[in-house]
Amino acid sequence: MSQTSFSPSQHPNPPVRLVIASRESRLAMWQAEYVRDCLKQCYPGCDVQILGMTTRGDQILDRALSKVGGKGLFVKELETALEDGRADLAVHSLKDMPMDMPAGFDLTCVMEREDARDAFVSNDYASLEDLPQGAVVGTSSLRRESVLRARFPHLVIEPLRGNLDTRMGKLDGGQYQAIILAAAGLKRLGLGSRIKALLPYDPYTPAAGQGALGIETLSSNPHIKEWLAPLNDLPTLLAVSAERMVSRQLGGSCEVPLAAHATWDQDHLHIRSFVASVDGQASCLASSKGPVKNMEEAEALGFAVAQDLIAQGAASLLPNGLPK
Numbered sequence: 599m600s601q602t603s604f605s606p607s608q609h610p611n612p613p614v615r616l617v618i619a620s621r622e623s624r625l626a627m628w629q630a631e632y633v634r635d636c637l638k639q640c641y642p643g644c645d646v647q648i649l650g651m652t653t654r655g656d657q658i659l660d661r662a663l664s665k666v667g668g669k670g671l672f673v674k675e676l677e678t679a680l681e682d683g684r685a686d687l688a689v690h691s692l693k694d695m696p697m698d699m700p701a702g703f704d705l706t707c708v709m710e711r712e713d714a715r716d717a718f719v720s721n722d723y724a725s726l727e728d729l730p731q732g733a734v735v736g737t738s739s740l741r742r743e744s745v746l747r748a749r750f751p752h753l754v755i756e757p758l759r760g761n762l763d764t765r766m767g768k769l770d771g772g773q774y775q776a777i778i779l780a781a782a783g784l785k786r787l788g789l790g791s792r793i794k795a796l797l798p799y800d801p802y803t804p805a806a807g808q809g810a811l812g813i814e815t816l817s818s819n820p821h822i823k824e825w826l827a828p829l830n831d832l833p834t835l836l837a838v839s840a841e842r843m844v845s846r847q848l849g850g851s852c853e854v855p856l857a858a859h860a861t862w863d864q865d866h867l868h869i870r871s872f873v874a875s876v877d878g879q880a881s882c883l884a885s886s887k888g889p890v891k892n893m894e895e896a897e898a899l900g901f902a903v904a905q906d907l908i909a910q911g912a913a914s915l916l917p918n919g920l921p922k
C-alpha cells in the first residue's frame with residue numbers, strides 16, 4: 599500500500615488548499631500523512647495540511663470500547679471540524695466508521711487495503727498454539743476474544759486498550775504473554791517485525807473494513823468527490839461494501855462479536871462472516887462467493903450472507919436483536 603503512486607491529475611479545476619482532519623495517535627497521523635502524500639502526487643500545486651485533534655475515544659482509556667458507545671466515538675470531533683469548515687476531509691480507519699453515515703456526511707473514498715489479518719504478537723511465544731495453560735492474552739475486541747475462548751479455553755483473555763504504542767508497551771511490560779492486533783496498524787508504524795504470526799481468515803475473520811482507510815467528507819462540498827476520486831480503490835471498495843452490508847443488516851456494534859471479510863478470487867468476491875457469543879460457545883457462520891462487478895452486486899452478496907446468518911438464528915446473539 600505504501601508503494602502506491604498516483605499520477606498528477608488532469609482535473610480542470612484542481613484544489614488549491616486541502617485540510618485533513620485526523621486523530622493525533624501515531625497510527626492516525628501516519629494515515630493522514632499517507633493521504634496527504636497521495637493528494638500531493640495527484641495535485642502537486644495544492645497546499646495540503648493536517649489538523650490533528652483528540653476524540654472522546656482517545657480520552658476514555660479505562661473502559662472497554664464496547665461499554666462506552668462504540669463506533670462514532672473516534673469520528674465525532676473530526677465531523678465537527680468538517681462542518682465548521684476547519685477541514686475538508688477526515689481520514690479514518692474504515693473499521694472505526696459507522697455503517698450508516700450521519701446525515702450530511704459521506705464515505706467518499708476507500709483506499710487500497712493493507713493486510714487485513716489479525717496478528718499474534720509476543721516476546722516469548724511463536725504462536726497461539728504455543729501458549730501454556732493460564733497465559734494472559736490481551737485483546738480489545740470481542741470478536742477476537744470469542745474465537746480465542748472457543749479454541750483455547752485454557753488461556754486467560756484480558757482487555758487491552760490504548761493506542762498501538764501503549765498496547766505494545768503493556769506487552770513489553772510483562773502484563774500479557776501475547777496480544778492480538780490488526781496487522782495493518784503494526785505494518786504502517788514500522789512494527790511489522792514484531793508480528794510472530796499472521797492469523798488466517800478462517801477462523802480469525804477480521805472486522806468489516808479492517809485494514810482499509812476511509813475518507814469522510816461533507817455531502818454539501820461541491821468538488822471534493824471529484825478531487826478524491828483518484829484515491830479510490832475499486833476492488834477494496836467493493837469488498838468492504840459487502841462486509842459493511844453484513845454488519846449493517848445485523849446492527850453491528852462493538853458490543854457483539856461480529857466478523858465479516860471479503861477477498862477476491864479473480865472476478866469473484868468471497869465473503870465470510872460470523873456472529874458469536876463472547877464466550878465462543880455459540881456462533882453462526884456463513885460464507886458466499888459470486889461474480890461482483892459493481893456496488894449493487896457487492897452489497898447483494900453481503901446481504902445474502904446476512905440473511906443466511908439471520909436464518910441460522912444470529913438475532914439471538916445480538917444484545918439488541920436485529921435493527922429495524
Ligand SMILES: NCc1[nH]cc(CCC(=O)O)c1CC(=O)O
Pocket residue numbers: 691692693694778779780782783807808809810811
Ligand atoms: N479498533 C481500533 C483500530 N482501528 C483500526 C485499527 C488498525 C488498523 C486497521 O484495521 O485499519 C485498530 C487497532 C486494532 O484493531 O488492533
